[in-house]
Amino acid sequence: MIKIVKRDQPSRAIFFFTPVLAIFLTLVAGGLIFFILGFKPFEALKFFFIVPIADKYGFSELLLKATPLCLIAIGLSFCFKSNNWNIGAEGQLTFGAIVSGGVALLFYEQEGFYILPTVILAGAIGGMLYASIPAILKTYFNTNEILVSLMLVYVSKLILDYLVVGPWSNPEGFNFPETRQFSDSAKLPLLFEGLRIHAGIFLALAAVVISWFVFYKTYLGFQMKVSGFSLKTARYAGYKGKKMIILVFLISGACAGLAGVGEITGPIGQLHREISPDYGFTAIIVAFLGRLHPVGIIFASLVVAITYLGAETAQIFMQIPKYTGQVFQGMILFFLLASDYLLFFKIKFIGSKK
Amino acid sequence: MNTNLKISNITKIYPGCVANDNVSLEFNSGKIYALLGENGAGKSTLVKILSGVIIPDEGKIYLNENNLKLNSPLDAKKNDIGMVFQHFNLFETLSVFENLIIDSDEQRESLREKIDTIMKKYNFSIDLDIPVLNLSAGQKQKVEIIRCLIRSPKVLIMDEPTSVLTEQETSELFLSLKKFSAEGILIIYITHKLKEVMELCDEVAVMRRGKLVSVSAINNENVESLATKMVGQNLKTIKKKKEKTSSDQLINIINLNFISEDPFETNLSDINFSVNRGECLGIAGISGNGQSELFQVLSGEIISDKNSIEFNKNYIGDLNPQERREYLMAFSPEDRLEQAAIPQMAIFENVALNNFKSSNFFNNGLINENKIKEHSKKIISDFNVNTDNIELKSQFLSGGNLQKLIIGRELITSPDLLICFNPTWGLDVGAINYIHETLIKINEQNKSIILISTDTDELLKLSDKISVIHKGKLSKIMNADEVTSEKLGILMGGGN
Numbered sequence: 001m002i003k004i005v006k007r008d009q010p011s012r013a014i015f016f017f018t019p020v021l022a023i024f025l026t027l028v029a030g031g032l033i034f035f036i037l038g039f040k041p042f043e044a045l046k047f048f049f050i051v052p053i054a055d056k057y058g059f060s061e062l063l064l065k066a067t068p069l070c071l072i073a074i075g076l077s078f079c080f081k082s083n084n085w086n087i088g089a090e091g092q093l094t095f096g097a098i099v100s101g102g103v104a105l106l107f108y109e110q111e112g113f114y115i116l117p118t119v120i121l122a123g124a125i126g127g128m129l130y131a132s133i134p135a136i137l138k139t140y141f142n143t144n145e146i147l148v149s150l151m152l153v154y155v156s157k158l159i160l161d162y163l164v165v166g167p168w169s170n171p172e173g174f175n176f177p178e179t180r181q182f183s184d185s186a187k188l189p190l191l192f193e194g195l196r197i198h199a200g201i202f203l204a205l206a207a208v209v210i211s212w213f214v215f216y217k218t219y220l221g222f223q224m225k226v227s228g229f230s231l232k233t234a235r236y237a238g239y240k241g242k243k244m245i246i247l248v249f250l251i252s253g254a255c256a257g258l259a260g261v262g263e264i265t266g267p268i269g270q271l272h273r274e275i276s277p278d279y280g281f282t283a284i285i286v287a288f289l290g291r292l293h294p295v296g297i298i299f300a301s302l303v304v305a306i307t308y309l310g311a312e313t314a315q316i317f318m319q320i321p322k323y324t325g326q327v328f329q330g331m332i333l334f335f336l337l338a339s340d341y342l343l344f345f346k347i348k349f350i351g352s353k354k
Numbered sequence: 355m356n357t358n359l360k361i362s363n364i365t366k367i368y369p370g371c372v373a374n375d376n377v378s379l380e381f382n383s384g385k386i387y388a389l390l391g392e393n394g395a396g397k398s399t400l401v402k403i404l405s406g407v408i409i410p411d412e413g414k415i416y417l418n419e420n421n422l423k424l425n426s427p428l429d430a431k432k433n434d435i436g437m438v439f440q441h442f443n444l445f446e447t448l449s450v451f452e453n454l455i456i457d458s459d460e461q462r463e464s465l466r467e468k469i470d471t472i473m474k475k476y477n478f479s480i481d482l483d484i485p486v487l488n489l490s491a492g493q494k495q496k497v498e499i500i501r502c503l504i505r506s507p508k509v510l511i512m513d514e515p516t517s518v519l520t521e522q523e524t525s526e527l528f529l530s531l532k533k534f535s536a537e538g539i540l541i542i543y544i545t546h547k548l549k550e551v552m553e554l555c556d557e558v559a560v561m562r563r564g565k566l567v568s569v570s571a572i573n574n575e576n577v578e579s580l581a582t583k584m585v586g587q588n589l590k591t592i593k594k595k596k597e598k599t600s601s602d603q604l605i606n607i608i609n610l611n612f613i614s615e616d617p618f619e620t621n622l623s624d625i626n627f628s629v630n631r632g633e634c635l636g637i638a639g640i641s642g643n644g645q646s647e648l649f650q651v652l653s654g655e656i657i658s659d660k661n662s663i664e665f666n667k668n669y670i671g672d673l674n675p676q677e678r679r680e681y682l683m684a685f686s687p688e689d690r691l692e693q694a695a696i697p698q699m700a701i702f703e704n705v706a707l708n709n710f711k712s713s714n715f716f717n718n719g720l721i722n723e724n725k726i727k728e729h730s731k732k733i734i735s736d737f738n739v740n741t742d743n744i745e746l747k748s749q750f751l752s753g754g755n756l757q758k759l760i761i762g763r764e765l766i767t768s769p770d771l772l773i774c775f776n777p778t779w780g781l782d783v784g785a786i787n788y789i790h791e792t793l794i795k796i797n798e799q800n801k802s803i804i805l806i807s808t809d810t811d812e813l814l815k816l817s818d819k820i821s822v823i824h825k826g827k828l829s830k831i832m833n834a835d836e837v838t839s840e841k842l843g844i845l846m847g848g849g850n
Contacts, residue, residue, distance in 0.1 A: 238676025
């Protein structure tokens with residue numbers, strides 16, 4: 001007989017084991033789906049998860065996709081750790097990209113060492129400005145940050161649409177919805193000849209280190225932890241709740257904005273309609289898969305980045321729509337939430353009584 | 355008809371704790387039985403087993419020789435076992451009548467007649483058509499009782515029914531219970547209050563740590579003998595030496611008002627009082643009359659007008675709790691697990707919640723873990739917290755040890771004023787004694803206390819002055835030695 005028993009305490013080992021279990025179950029379920037679709041499961045999974053990263057170029061692509069995911073997820077973990085539910089990173093990314101893109105266009109065909117830092121800073125500020133809207137509405141008007149931040153995503157996408165079609169569209173661009181190419185001084189340098197991986201990865205790594213330090217070594221990190229467990233306790237301890245809400249939103253917005261900068265000033269070098277394949281939303285999965293821990297987030301962003309690449313190879317070699325990638329992302333989150341059940345309950349096998 | 359309820363060899367084991375250890379008991383109608391024990395003694399588990407909420411690991415229940423299988427509360431109802439829980443299970447916005455018919459399949463009209471008959475018979479006067487939220491706690495309890503009586507139960511179980519009642523409401527309840535008993539309903543009364551047992555019950559079963567300690571007729575017992583059985587040791591009685599306190603004013607509350615945006619909170623109006631050095635001001639009241647709001651206003655969780663609180667000659671009404679701590683105030687909230695401490699965090703992290711400049715827990719925004727740990731070790735040894743591992747998550751401390759940790763954390767800074775709200779709520783007698791002794795010691799060191807409590811005995815024991823809060827207003831402040839619990843009861847109920 002199988003019996004489910006509540007644990008005395010959530011198990012520390014299980015805490016880090018469940019993400020691995022979730023990934024394993026995702027692979028099994030994914031294989032099953034491929035089988036039902038008439039593919040050989042192992043071969044399909046190989047195309048999905050191994051072929052894309054088998055060569056140098058593939059590995060560079062993996063890091064390229066993982067960079068924004070990691071950066072955004074690090075930012076989000078500031079919010080999620082302190083009980084603030086910012087799910088509008090996609091909007092903050094877009095708005096950051098708009099602001100930094102606008103600044104980059106100002107320097108059209110100009111050169112100078114100061115241009116790139118200005119462009120990067122503009123992106124961070126854009127993301128912060130956009131994240132400050134749900135934060136301020138939450139602190140001063142008691143609105144729900146989930147709704148506000150989510151809805152602002154669509155607003156930002158429409159602004160971007162308007163700009164690249166209208167005022168900012170390339171005059172010589174035959175009405176394609178895109179801006180002029182940024183000057184080389186406004187672009188993040190590529191790290192290797194012939195590969196698309198760019199210097200944005202250092203921004204992500206810096207964010208990882210800084211966030212680890214803040215979470216575990218600073219008073220701010222301690223306050224975030226307390227607020228995450230109980231807002232009542234935070235108030236009793238006398239923490240300035242409003243200030244902290246705004247601060248974590250700003251940090252998270254800045255990270256998303258920087259991810260946006262990486263997308264447009266990296267290999268692409270211009271603003272256009274589709275600057276992000278929903279990195280801002282997928283990063284929510286990354287943050288939770290990484291258990292809101294900086295190191296966990298690095299691994300999680302690599303795993304989830306594969307699903308983007310795998311979807312593309314699967315489309316090319318197996319003629320499966322690339323949206324399979326989203327199916328895999330959804331499954332990871334689903335299995336993660338489901339296996340979190342094991343944090344609080346354990347399964348006991350009991351010999352049947354006669 | 356005679357009712358006989360027999361529990362035989364009930365065992366219920368939770369991880370890490372045997373809640374009921376082979377408990378056997380027998381009850382007969384015509385008598386009122388007390389089930390007495392400290393918190394955590396296993397009373398509630400036993401009662402939940404009887405009402406079908408919990409299924410025991412082993413053991414059987416017989417009602418009039420029939421073996422009952424109680425797999426759900428519905429089974430208990432079907433077998434004529436009625437239960438009134440400590441916390442009411444009523445829909446606040448529905449009318450009394452709607453609440454009563456919710457789980458009945460009888461027709462509205464016939465049910466209304468039945469309810470009217472019940473109310474007449476027992477002298478209950480409740481308007482059936484007003485929403486439950488307009489009722490007092492005593493009336494709500496009557497609604498719960500009527501809900502049981504509609505089903506003409508053979509057994510009625512009352513779980514700590516007086517914790518929310520005034521003195522007057524309590525004596526009314528006792529009268530009703532005696533009537534029910536005379537009519538043949540078997541009554542089981544769960545409590546940890548010894549006086550009530552002596553006053554109401556015929557037989558008393560005492561439980562301790564999941565085991566049945568004794569069953570005896572009330573005539574063979576007295577308060578002291580029961581207390582000894584309940585705790586398992588002889589308790590020294592604590593008494594406060596009430597001396598003349600100083601006239602040196604420490605805190606002065608001037609025309610303090612609080613109007614809440616939340617309809618479920620109580621507004622405070624025109625609160626005025628002062629506390630001198632070395633004095634304990636007790637604030638009595640039935641829970642939900644503004645105590646929680648008053649505590650938050652005093653602690654700074656709710657900020658008020660700057661001039662409404664004068665502390666040590668500074669006006670501090672607009673400061674937050676952390677800023678108030680710098681002025682040497684300390685706070686111990688009612689809710690240990692959700693407010694005063696964070697169960698998922700380690701002991702030393704919980705200590706860091708009471709942070710002020712000179713503690714140096716955080717320097718330049720960085721955590722100074724060594725300092726916090728050093729401080730935590732001192733608290734643990736000074737305040738007898740029963741562990742030596744400060745990395746332990748505080749959820750593994752018993753209620754008493756957690757409260758000692760919290761009080762210790764607040765007191766280690768030797769504040770001038772400690773404000774505490776129900777500091778001994780839910781603790782066992784040993785821990786209560788310890789906390790009481792600690793509070794008396796504070797006063798002896800010429801420090802002051804504001805004690806907001808719903809436990810009248812505690813207030814009478816510890817306070818120098820007492821006031822009563824009712825619907826957000828304070829009564830006049832009385833000297834504790836001129837006050838009786840009867841008088842407090844009247845004020846708590848809103849009388850004069």
